[in-house]
Amino acid sequence: MLDLSKLNHNQLKAVTADDGPILIIAGAGTGKTRVLTTRIAYLIEHEGYDPQRILAFTFTNKAASEMRNRINNMLINNYVPWIGTYHSICLKILKQDINALGREQNFNIIDEHDQLGIISDIYKEGEIYAKDIKPKKALEVIEKIKTAEIDITKINSIHQLKELGIYKWESFPTFKYIVAQYEKKLLRNNLVDFNDLLILTHKLLAEHVVVREKWQNKFDYILVDEFQDTNYMQFRLLNLLINPNKQNVFAVGDPDQTIYTWRGAYPNIFDDYLNNFKHTKTYVLDLNYRSTKKILKVANSLIAHNQQRIEKDLVTNNDFGDNVICYIGDTSQQESHYIVQQIAGMIKNKSYAYHEIAVLYRAKHLSRNIEQELINNNIPYYVFGDIRFYQRREIKDLISYLKVLVKPNDEIALKRIINVPTRGIGQKTVDAIHKYATANNLSFYEVLVKCANDEIDSEWNKKNIKTFMLLLERLTNEPKSGALVDTLQFIINATKYKDYLKELDQFEERWDNVTELIASLAEYQSKYPNNNMANFLDEISLYTDSNDAKLHARNSVSLMTIHFAKGTEFKVVFIIGMNEDIFPSSRTLQEDDLEEERRIAYVAITRSMHKLYLTCNLAFSPIAANKLTPSRFLKEIGKDKYHEEHSEMISISKADLQWYDSEKPFVVEEQYSDTNIKFKIGDVIVHTLFGSGVIVGINGDMLDVAFKAPWGVKSLIKNHKSIKRLKN
């Protein structure tokens, strides 16, 4: 039942606002999601809107399903609006109307893994030796030009090229060839990547008036969550979907939480919105319900350092709460040890449960140290987004089987399963079939059919290919009981997939995943009895994580990247790796994206309800090719806002902590020439060619010094003139 009594003044005004464009600037923890969901319920229950004619955009699938649940609980009937990510809404539109663009409706969506496969095919066919552009790099740049809508034919300076991440002009023709081939292959196989979902839908709506009007008339009201992370393409898409006569649009966002500029989000979008919808009513939510006063102080003082920003401070009626703690460890082990001890303490005195605690970090690989320490102490944890459910080998294998049954010409899926479980059709054979297919203008599958019919004269192992084709035939002709799950079960049995998994490591976990896939297929069918396998495959092609991640996390400490943590909250939050070059990351420092890094830190801090820990360590790090220093963000927050703790055995020298007092942490000593000066392990030196490095070993007159990549560890003569030591 709709209950408006729990809303505060501003929230109530936003929820009950009249029709027409509305913009909500909502700080972290100010009840943004509550406002959005209550608004939808209000529109339906109070204003008489038809739920099926309401469209809501969310940023993640997770957020979409949460919103669906919340609205379901608020409403009496079961009709729920269209809620989804831009990508999933685009998919629905394209599945209905892509014909207008002259393409077939049975297109498949490819993920990053598939994209890389396609690119390495291109490398093989074009005999490209990936010296200066590796496949991963090529994909990264392709993604960049597609999201930023860059026309590569117009690139004519090395400067523009460098901005894309290609540093040699000679590499450009190769890259252009790769891009052209990539697009050609996608089109030929009727494939669509994530960017294409947006690009094609935009094209469809922009160029085809009839289609556009159809969709504009379909929706009476459009809502947008996480508006700050909308990119320009998505914004134009939104504009094409909004019925121009009604302009019923309701966007909620927080400019301080823009953390996806690398995916095309841009700060000016709030201005664009106000310019596009002239009569927009704006409401600001700044009363925070989530965090203690002390935590908000930390958040506010950090984000205040951003120059390009609409000033706003979060306020709260909550208590001051416990001190925010900044821990500085000697080594990463000590950092992890400290965190795990704190967690163990909280559990022991029953102040918090595992699931109320989160460890957040800037980049995935940072979870490593802490994981080991958690294992050592028997603390249950769950790493979110670790290996995404649908990226797992066993899941991809089985889904590929399903895909091939739906569409035998699905080359990617076919190539994946042709030798899984192993049946003697290896890479060489696959390459040969591929080559033959290209040369004779046949599909991969058609060549297999011909081969099985003895219509091809070749050296291939025909017996194995025939066995495989017979298997496919058996799977296809399997008497259809109508239950999708039976098809999957049949595949598992016919291929002896379970036995295959037993040969691999982590069998139990893999088999659990298979069971989960079976369950989710069963659930899908009971939810949508009229949908077929193709519908299921389309749906999950946009999913990355399983719905049950929450289940796994029920009684464990949560580990996740800050990007993943967006939209969540925890009673206790540890932000680890608060080090210069880690957070802010060295890469963004080069690219001058410090403000975005600060916003990411702001998002992390504002996840916390009761207790906040900022931790770092001062060990040697190959990332920095140096001893780590504490993050500048700690300095910006201000020492008075938190309580500082050090590891007991800490050997912090003055230089290590100089960041408190000066901008530059190290002072270069006079050039070294006196043989009497003694070096010790851990000393930082500067080499004229290799830059700064740390001494990791001393053998007589030789020093082993670790330098930044690509140099690595070098042995140098102790008193060579190219070495300078840093003052400690």
Add this chain to the structure above:
DNA sequence: GTGTTGAGTATTTTT
């Protein structure tokens, strides 16, 4: 031709 093992190298963020 296929599958396995070991050395070498690279590390932001996600739909």
Add this chain to the structure above:
DNA sequence: TACTCAACAC
């Protein structure tokens, strides 16, 4: 540490 790629054994 995790992933790729090349060399080796089957």
